[in-house]
Structures are given as C-alpha cells and as structure tokens.
Amino acid sequence: MVGFFNLLINGLIEGLIIALPALSLTLVMGINRFPNASAGDTMTFGAYAALGLQYAGVAFFSFAVMGSLIAGALLSWLCYRLVFQRLSRAPMVASLIAAIGIGFMIRSVIGLVAGHDLHTFSLPLVRAWNFDGIRVLPTDLAIAGVALALLILVFCWLKLSPSGRQLRAIADNPDLAKLSGIRPQRLMGMLWLLSGALCASGGVLLGMKAVVMPELGWEMLLPAFAAMILGGIGQPLGAVVGAVLMGIAQELSIPIVGPSYKIAVAFVVMLLVLMVRPGGLFGHVEKVR
Amino acid sequence: MSLLEVQHACVDFGAFRAVSDVSLSLAEGELLGIAGTNGAGKSTLFAAIAGQQATSTGRIEFGGADVTRKPVHQRARFGLARTFQTPREFANLSVLENLLAAAPNGRHESLLASWVGRRASRHQELELVRQADEILAFVKLMPVRDQSAGGLSGGQKKLLELARVLMLSPKLIMLDEPFAGVNPVLIGEIIEVLRKLHGRGIALIVVEHHLQALKSFVQRLIVMDQGRILADGNPHLVLDDPRVQAAYMGGVV
Amino acid sequence: MDAYLLAIGTIVLIYALLAIGLNLQYGETGLINFGHVAFFALGAYTSALLALKGWPLPLSFLAAGAIAAFSAVPLGFAALRLRDDYLAIVTLGFSETVRLVIQQEEWLTRGVQGLPGIPGLFTSLAGTPRAWAIFLTLLAVTALAAYAISLLQRSPFGRMLRAIRDNEPAVEALGKNPSGFKIRVFMLGAALAGIAGAFYAHFITFLTPEQFIPLVTFYVWMSIILGGIGSLRGALLGSTLLMFFLEGSRFIRDILPGVAEVQMANIRLAMIGLALVLFVLYRPQGLFGKRPV
Numbered sequence: 001m002v003g004f005f006n007l008l009i010n011g012l013i014e015g016l017i018i019a020l021p022a023l024s025l026t027l028v029m030g031i032n033r034f035p036n037a038s039a040g041d042t043m044t045f046g047a048y049a050a051l052g053l054q055y056a057g058v059a060f061f062s063f064a065v066m067g068s069l070i071a072g073a074l075l076s077w078l079c080y081r082l083v084f085q086r087l088s089r090a091p092m093v094a095s096l097i098a099a100i101g102i103g104f105m106i107r108s109v110i111g112l113v114a115g116h117d118l119h120t121f122s123l124p125l126v127r128a129w130n131f132d133g134i135r136v137l138p139t140d141l142a143i144a145g146v147a148l149a150l151l152i153l154v155f156c157w158l159k160l161s162p163s164g165r166q167l168r169a170i171a172d173n174p175d176l177a178k179l180s181g182i183r184p185q186r187l188m189g190m191l192w193l194l195s196g197a198l199c200a201s202g203g204v205l206l207g208m209k210a211v212v213m214p215e216l217g218w219e220m221l222l223p224a225f226a227a228m229i230l231g232g233i234g235q236p237l238g239a240v241v242g243a244v245l246m247g248i249a250q251e252l253s254i255p256i257v258g259p260s261y262k263i264a265v266a267f268v269v270m271l272l273v274l275m276v277r278p279g280g281l282f283g284h285v286e287k288v289r
Numbered sequence: 290m291s292l293l294e295v296q297h298a299c300v301d302f303g304a305f306r307a308v309s310d311v312s313l314s315l316a317e318g319e320l321l322g323i324a325g326t327n328g329a330g331k332s333t334l335f336a337a338i339a340g341q342q343a344t345s346t347g348r349i350e351f352g353g354a355d356v357t358r359k360p361v362h363q364r365a366r367f368g369l370a371r372t373f374q375t376p377r378e379f380a381n382l383s384v385l386e387n388l389l390a391a392a393p394n395g396r397h398e399s400l401l402a403s404w405v406g407r408r409a410s411r412h413q414e415l416e417l418v419r420q421a422d423e424i425l426a427f428v429k430l431m432p433v434r435d436q437s438a439g440g441l442s443g444g445q446k447k448l449l450e451l452a453r454v455l456m457l458s459p460k461l462i463m464l465d466e467p468f469a470g471v472n473p474v475l476i477g478e479i480i481e482v483l484r485k486l487h488g489r490g491i492a493l494i495v496v497e498h499h500l501q502a503l504k505s506f507v508q509r510l511i512v513m514d515q516g517r518i519l520a521d522g523n524p525h526l527v528l529d530d531p532r533v534q535a536a537y538m539g540g541v542v
Numbered sequence: 543m544d545a546y547l548l549a550i551g552t553i554v555l556i557y558a559l560l561a562i563g564l565n566l567q568y569g570e571t572g573l574i575n576f577g578h579v580a581f582f583a584l585g586a587y588t589s590a591l592l593a594l595k596g597w598p599l600p601l602s603f604l605a606a607g608a609i610a611a612f613s614a615v616p617l618g619f620a621a622l623r624l625r626d627d628y629l630a631i632v633t634l635g636f637s638e639t640v641r642l643v644i645q646q647e648e649w650l651t652r653g654v655q656g657l658p659g660i661p662g663l664f665t666s667l668a669g670t671p672r673a674w675a676i677f678l679t680l681l682a683v684t685a686l687a688a689y690a691i692s693l694l695q696r697s698p699f700g701r702m703l704r705a706i707r708d709n710e711p712a713v714e715a716l717g718k719n720p721s722g723f724k725i726r727v728f729m730l731g732a733a734l735a736g737i738a739g740a741f742y743a744h745f746i747t748f749l750t751p752e753q754f755i756p757l758v759t760f761y762v763w764m765s766i767i768l769g770g771i772g773s774l775r776g777a778l779l780g781s782t783l784l785m786f787f788l789e790g791s792r793f794i795r796d797i798l799p800g801v802a803e804v805q806m807a808n809i810r811l812a813m814i815g816l817a818l819v820l821f822v823l824y825r826p827q828g829l830f831g832k833r834p835v
Contacts, residue, residue: 035627037634083819090826092627093574097767098822100576100760104815111808222638225631264642267635271620274628339715365717377712379705389698390705391716400726403697404690410698457717 002133007251013140015227015247016147017209020202021220022227022239022246023154024195030171030234031191032084034095039199039224041103041110043217046072046200047207048110051119061123065146065204072200073193075106080192103218111214119212143205150201151240154194158236163190171234219263223250226266230273232283241281290353292317292461292492293338293369298347300333307333309516311347317460318490320483322507322524324500326536330516332374335465335496339371340364352460366393368460374469376446380439384430387438387449388421389414391456421456428452428482444475451482461492468499480506504528512536548673552745554785555680559738561765561777562684562691563731569772570695571727572707574626577617577633578735578762580640581610583754585736586743587644587651590660593744599663603740610736611729613640618725637756645751656750663744680741687734692774703727757811761788764814767821787813 021039028036050061050068058064079102087095128135158164166187203217210216227246231238249269250262257264273280293315300308308330315321325331336342338349340361349357351369365371379387395417396402397410425431428448433441438449447467454462464483468476476499484506487493497503503524504510510524514536520527527533560582567573585606592602617636621629644651651657664675694700705713706720713720743749765784769776791810 029627033627035631083823086823090822093630094822094826096574096627096630097763098819101815101818101822104757104760104811104818108808108812108815112805112812116804222631222635225635229628229631258646260646261642263635264639267632267639270632270635274620274624274632278623278628360719361711361714362717362719365715370717371715373712373715377709377715379708379712381708382701382704386701387705390701390713394718395698398698398702400694400699400730403694403699407693407697414698453712453716 003255004252005134007254008248009134009136010140011248011251012244013144013147013209013247014251015244016144016151017202017205018220018223018227018247019151019240019243020147020198020205021217021224022231022243023151023236024198024202025224026228026231026233026235026239027167027171027191028195029228031167031188032088032095034084034092034099035225036195037096037099037221038079038103038106039195040217040219040221041106042072042076042196042199043203043206043220044110044214045075045106045217046203047212047216048114048203049200050204050207051114051121051212054122061121065201068200068204069197072198072203073196076196076199077189077192080188084192085188107214107218114214116214119207121208121212123208139208143208146201147205150198154198155236157194163187167191168236171236222263222270223247223266226270226273228280229270230280232280235280235282238280238282291315292319292352293494294348294350295334295338296348296350298334298337298349299345300330300337300342301345307516308337308344311513311516311518313511313518313521315461315492315494317492318487319492320487320506320508321492321494322503322510323494323496323513324498324503324510325513325519328515329513329536331496331513332465333516334513335371335463335494338494339369339463365457365459368457369463370454370457370459370461371463372447372450372454372465372467374465376443376450378438378441378446378449380437382438383435384425384438384441384449384452385418385421385434387453388424388456389417391453392417392420393457421452424452424455427455427485429478442475444471444479447471447475447479448482451479451486455486459491461494462486463494463496465496466498467495468497468502476502500528544670545673548670548677550785550789552673552677552680552741554781555677555684556738556742556745557762557765557781557784558684558778559687559734559741560762561769561781562687562774563734563738564762565766565772565774565777566691566694566703566734567727567731569766569777570700570707571703571724572626572710573621573724573727574630575633575728575731576630576756576759577635577637577640578731579754579756579758580633580637581614581732581735582739582742582758583637583640583644583751584613585610585739586749586754587657587739588736589740590657590743590749591650593661594657594659599661599744603737606740607733607736610739611733614728614732615725618728621724621728622721634756634759637754637759641751641754644754651749651751654751656748658748660743660747660749662747663741676745683737683741687737688774688778695774699723757814760814760818764817767818770827787817 021043025036025039046068049071050064053064053067083098083102084095087098123139126138128137158168206216206220223246227243228239230245231242246266246269250265253261253265291314295311295313298308298311299306311334323331333342337344340359344357351364351367354367356364356367379390382390395413397413402410425434428451430445430448430452433445441449467479480502483493495503495507507524509522510527511521512519512527512533519532519536520530560578564575564578567575588609589602589606592605593599617633620632624632645653664672667675702723706723710720761784765780766777768783769780
C-alpha cells in the first residue's frame with residue numbers, strides 16, 4: 001500500500017512534467033494540424049540551456065530556468081518562421097518530416113557541443129521526507145509546483161487574453177481555422193513562442209528529476225503524444241489530464257513490467273485510445289467531408 | 290416497394306440536432322431534389338443516407354435491406370452511389386484509370402493476381418476498358434480519356450465523378466451540390482447527363498443550393514429548414530409554399 | 543579494395559530492400575510508416591536466433607520474412623482506422639516498443655550486450671569469393687523483389703493502391719474497402735524489411751538494439767525522398783545515394799583527425815536532419831512524387 005502511494009505520487013509528478021510538452025503538442029496539432037515531432041528535442045534543448053547557464057555562472061537556478069524558457073521559446077519560434085510557416089500549405093507529412101529533421105539537428109548539435117556524458121543540475125542536496133514509508137522529495141515538490149504554476153499561467157492566458165481565446169477556438173475547431181483563412185502572423189508567432197517555452201520548461205523539470213542527456217526529450221515524446229491523444233487533440237485541459245493519467249499509468253505499471261517499459265506503456269495506451277475512443281477524453285472525432 | 294426508405298432519422302452533434310425526425314421515401318427511378326438554406330441539415334441528411342454519418346435514431350432501408358449500420362462501401366455495393374461536393378478524383382491516375390479503379394471488385398484486383406494469372410486479368414481489363422469507354426463517351430469525356438485526372442477543370446471533374454459512379458451500375462446516385470463552382474455551360478451539360486440517367490431508370494437525389502438549376506429538371510423537391518422537412522412535392526408548388534418562402538427570407542427562390 | 547566495395551554494395555542492397563518496402567507503403571499507398579526499422583529488427587533477430595539454434599539459413603530467412611509480415615498485421619489493423627498523422631505516431635511508437643523489448647528481454651536477445659557469433663553467409667568460402675557470393679545472392683534477391691513489386695505496381699492491385707493514396711474516401715464511396723489493400727501492403731513491405739534484416743544479421747554477424755533506432759527508419763525515408771517518392775527505380779537510386787553519403791562521411795574522420803566515433807554519429811544525425819528539412823522545403827517532388835501540392 002505504501003509502495004502504491006509512492007508510485008502514485010511519482011506518477012503524478014511525472015505526469016505534471018509530461019503535461020507541459022503535451023500541452024504544446026495539442027495546441028500545435030490543433031492549430032497547425034501536424035504532430036510536432038521536434039517537441040522532445042526542444043525539451044532536451046531547454047534542459048541543456050539551463051545547464052549551460054548554470055555552468056556559465058548564473059546566480060540563481062531560477063534565472064537559469066527562465067533563461068532556458070526564453071531560449072526554448074526563441075528556438076521554436078525560429079523553427080516556425082524558417083520552416084513550418086513555409087509548409088503551411090503543404091501536406092501534413094511535409095511538416096512532420098521537417099519536424100523529425102529539426103529534432104535530429106537539435107539533438108546532434110547538443111551531442112556535439114555538450115558530449116554524451118550525463119549531467120545533473122547543481123541543486124542543493126535535500127533528503128526526502130518520510131511519512132511512514134511514503135517518501136516525498138522536496139525537489140519533486142518544487143518540480144510539481146513549478147509545473148503547476150506554469151500550467152495555470154498558460155491556462156489563464158488561454159482563457160483570459162483575446163489571443164489566447166482565439167488560439168483555443170481554432171485549436172478546438174479546425175473548420176474554424178480553415179474559414180478564418182490566413183491565420184494572423186502574430187497569433188502563430190505567439191503559439192510557437194509558447195510551445196517552445198512549454199517544451200523547454202518540461203525539459204528542465206525532467207532534468208531536475210532525472211539526469212540531463214541528449215536522449216532526454218526523445219524518450220518523453222511518445223508519452224507526451226499518448227497524453228495528447230488520450231486527452232483529445234486541441235483540448236488543453238485534456239492534454240494535462242491525459243498527461244497526469246499517463247504518468248500515473250506508467251508508474252503503476254512498474255511492479256508489473258519493470259521500470260524500463262514506460263515507452264511501451266505509452267504506446268499501448270495510445271493504441272487503446274485510438275481503437276476505442278479516437279476523440280480522446282475531451283475531444284470529438286472529425287468526420288471526413 | 291420503394292428503393293430508399295428513411296424513417297424518422299435524427300442526427301445529433303452533441304447537443305445540437307442537425308437532422309430532426311426526417312422521413313422520406315424514394316421510388317425506383319425517381320428524380321428528387323433537396324434544397325434548403327445553409328445549415329438546414331441537407332448535407333447532414335445526405336451524409337447519413339450515404340453512410341458517412343451515423344444516425345442517432347431512425348432507420349434507413351435501401352432496396353429492401355436495412356443499411357442503417359452499414360459502412361459506406363457496403364452501401365455502395367448495394368447500389369447506393371454518391372458524388373462529392375469537392376470532386377474527389379484520383380489525381381495521379383488518368384481519367385480512364387479512374388473509371389477502372391471504380392469497377393466492382395474482380396479477382397483481377399487481388400494481390401496474387403499481380404503475379405499469377407496475368408493473362409486472365411488482362412482479359413478482364415479489356416472488358417472493363419470497353420465499359421469505361423462507353424461511359425466516357427456518354428459523359429463526353431473521351432477527349433481527355435488518357436489525361437491525368439488532376440489536370441481537369443472543375444466541371445470536367447464533376448463529370449468524371451459521375452462517370453466513375455456509373456461503373457458501379459448503381460440504382461441510386463446521390464449528388465452533392467453538382468452545380469457548385471461550375472460554369473453555366475457545363476451546368477447545362479451536367480443536367481443533360483442527369484436527364485439521360487433518369488431516362489435509364491436510375492434514381493437520383495440532388496442536393497443543391499442553386500435553386501434555378503434544380504427546379505428546372507427535378508420531378509420532386511424537398512425543402513429543409515433547421516433539420517426538418519418543410520415541404521415535399523411538386524417543385525413549383527413547393528416553392529410557392531409560404532413557409533418555404535419565409536425560410537428563404539426573400540432570397541432567390 | 544574489392545572486399546570493401548562489395549561490402550558497401552551489400553549494404554546498399556540491404557537498404558534498397560528496405561526502401562522498396564517503404565516505397566510500396568508510402569509512395570504507392572500513402573501510408574506514413576515511421577516504424578519501418580521495427581520489421582528490420584524483427585527479421586534480423588528472428589533469423590539470427592533461429593540460426594543460432596541450428597536452423598538452416600534459407601529457412602531462417604523465410605521465417606524472418608514471415609515473422610515480420612505477421613507483426614505488421616496488428617499495425618495494419620490500426621492503420622485502417624487512423625488518419626495519417628496518428629498512423630505516423632503509432633508506427634513510431636511501435637518501433638520504439640520493439641526496440642525496447644529487444645533491449646529488455648535479455649534472456650532471449652542478450653539485450654544491450656548484443657548477440658554475437660551469428661552464423662555468417664557462405665561460410666564455406668572465404669575472402670573475396672565469399673564477398674562476391676554474398677553480394678550476388680543479395681543482388682538476385684533484390685532484383686527479384688524489385689521485379690515483383692514493379693509487376694504489382696502495374697497491376698489492377700497497384701492501381702487501387704494509388705487510388706487509396708490519392709483519395710481514400712472516394713475509394714470507399716465506390717464500394718471498395720481500403721482495409722484489405724492496406725493490410726496486405728503493410729505485410730508485404732514488412733516482409734521485405736524482415737528479409738533485409740536477415741541478410742543484415744548474417745552479414746554483420748553481431749546484433750545490438752542500438753542498430754535499430756528510429757534513425758534507421760529515417761535513413762530509409764531519406765532514400766526514397768532522394769530517389770523520388772513512388773518510383774521503384776528511385777528507391778534503388780536513393781539507397782545508393784544514401785550509401786555515398788554515409789560512407790563519404792566516414793572520410794571526414796580521415797580528414798579531421800581526433801573526431802571520435804560518437805561525434806561521427808552526431809555529424810551524420812545532423813546531416814540527415816538537415817537533408818530532410820531541406821528536401822521538404824526545396825524539393826517537395828522528392829517527397830510527393832507527382833502529387834500536386
């Protein structure tokens with residue numbers, strides 16, 4: 001029972017981390033209509049950016065994190081302006097393959113610059129709190145807190161700001177996107193800045209929880225996609241709920257299949273959702289016209 | 290016995306009821322037009338009959354068989370064919386190949402037949418080509434027979450859709466806005482083809498916005514509004530119906 | 543020198559087999575398969591493990607193709623109901639799951655430690671004659687596969703594949719179920735990849751999960767993009783070009799001393815990534831064949 005709770009807590013925290021790229025994926029998928037396979041490597045980029053800033057002597061870790069968010073935002077924005085924007089009229093597979101290529105480029109440059117050694121952030125070592133066997137790491141709490149804060153911030157923006165509301169509307173209803181024709185530049189720019197920041201933050205948090213290595217983000221890509229599909233494409237709340245469920249499912253599967261099969265769990269969940277309820281929890285299935 | 294029976298069909302999108310308790314009966318060889326303003330539900334009804342869209346309640350029978358839960362391709366096999374509003378030609382195939390691809394499944398189309406028994410397949414192909422050429426002549430698309438379908442004009446693509454569907458020897462052809470985006474000359478040609486098909490005993494359902502074109506050649510007109518059937522009968526009487534006039538709110542009737 | 547060129551040629555043909563299969567799936571039928579390396583891996587490990595148990599090679603090769611083909615069935619069924627983008631993600635997940643299983647089930651595959659001592663091809667020969675034997679056998683197999691696929695492309699079955707690619711809803715509306723076609727295409731492409739995997743296993747004689755990462759799938763995608771999607775000859779041409787690139791990058795190491803192997807891997811990764819993006823942006827016909835954009 002204690003073990004169950006520990007897994008549950010860990011799953012919840014992992015789920016919150018997954019929620020960040022999942023949110024980014026669901027928005028891009030809903031608006032730009034393609035799965036952004038470079039999201040994982042953008043996460044890795046975020047982690048390494050924070051790492052780099054720390055090594056460069058930035059005073060507080062939180063500054064490094066903010067710096068990494070900005071870096072991630074800019075990277076994604078650049079990718080949109082240089083590549084994805086030009087592919088907006090091309091078939092979906094073009095953007096998809098371009099995203100794969102961009103992911104490869106990000107990962108390889110990181111590997112060339114930073115090497116393949118495992119790194120960790122220099123954070124104060126804190127002992128886990130123990131409540132009768134239920135272990136909670138203060139770092140994990142901080143991670144969860146930051147993730148939650150970021151998610152709340154983004155949701156406020158999506159709900160309250162006019163651009164945010166427009167984005168949500170388009171993400172939810174693709175026909176609306178087609179009707180509105182040329183999507184305003186600014187809106188797209190904001191979307192991609194947001195997307196990059198979300199992925200970068202996910203990467204940093206993941207790096208805090210585990211280790212920083214070039215494959216960090218790629219390993220999160222499938223769980224994030226599964227979360228997006230589980231929650232329903234274009235549904236921000238769905239992405240978060242889906243991500244938390246994914247995180248918990250992955251952790252709870254450990255006693256059954258061991259700790260290394262997380263990606264397989266994500267895959268199975270993805271398949272099940274697509275077979276049984278393709279629209280996901282909150283979404284609707286699109287009909288062919 | 291009627292060819293098509295729709296009984297109390299309803300289609301819901303969440304809380305929104307797009308088609309509300311629609312019943313209609315179509316006899317063999319009948320020529321029916323369905324009109325209505327935007328959002329009247331005619332496209333949804335069309336999709337429900339064609340099998341693209343599931344009904345929430347209600348029953349659809351075709352040729353005596355219950356097709357309510359049957360998928361699109363099975364309804365087509367029964368003889369219920371349809372064309373698309375935005376032409377869905379096989380762009381990289383030639384016009385002729387488009388028709389050949391439509392020919393009902395023969396053993397010549399199996400994977401094994403690619404390698405084994407090729408002579409027999411070629412025989413069957415020749416027969417199909419003959420059929421296709423006949424149809425192409427009928428719709429006057431012979432001049433572009435070997436051209437890539439993607440390069441045809443909008444009107445030609447609509448004729449191609451019709452030609453393709455004829456390869457199925459259908460009992461009913463449903464046309465989804467056949468006159469949309471087509472120049473007036475070709476509208477005339479399409480109407481002529483439709484009249485000839487009617488002459489051959491094929492039932493037709495034409496869903497259209499373009500009332501002028503519609504009322505000139507259909508025998509029976511249904512007008513829908515807000516998911517329901519407003520009026521059903523002789524086109525001129527239907528269009529004179531005050532409820533129909535009100536629904537169109539002074540638009541061109 | 544001979545042996546070196548023959549080795550290169552052998553790898554080219556292995557990639558050609560992979561490309562022919564993927565081209566059938568995407569170029570002809572429009573199925574976005576991002577998990578092709580899974581069938582490669584399944585074929586390789588199946589043949590290797592069976593051969594290690596004493597199976598004669600021709601049989602283990604057949605088994606490799608069969609296992610790969612059957613593994614495609616569940617994926618094929620998934621493909622029936624999924625849009626392009628979902629299919630891409632699912633196939634990617636499939637290939638990573640397969641790799642994960644290979645990695646974890648050490649009792650069977652020896653996991654990351656690798657599977658050594660796989661029986662080689664034509665062990666009764668040695669040196670250059672042996673290299674020739676391997677190359678020519680593979681050449682014959684690839685030529686046969688290419689011929690079979692070209693017959694398929696020109697047949698009514700092939701026509702239906704292109705129709706499905708061009709407009710699947712229209713195919714359904716014309717009374718045909720795309721499912722049967724798609725599953726067969728998935729299986730056939732997978733079988734070819736499985737046989738390619740078997741050749742690979744008995745050529746390299748050592749297998750590790752690291753050889754079956756998604757990058758390999760995208761090497762194959764690069765091949766069909768280079769050669770022009772939808773074209774069988776393109777698949778063959780593209781594999782050759784790909785090999786030029788991969789082998790050519792090896793020479794960078796000779797020119798720039800001190801570049802470690804792992805750095806080479808990163809350089810290749812970067813170049814493939816860049817190539818994919820550039821092709822998509824500037825030479826889309828490579829990606830869409832004759833399809834109007």
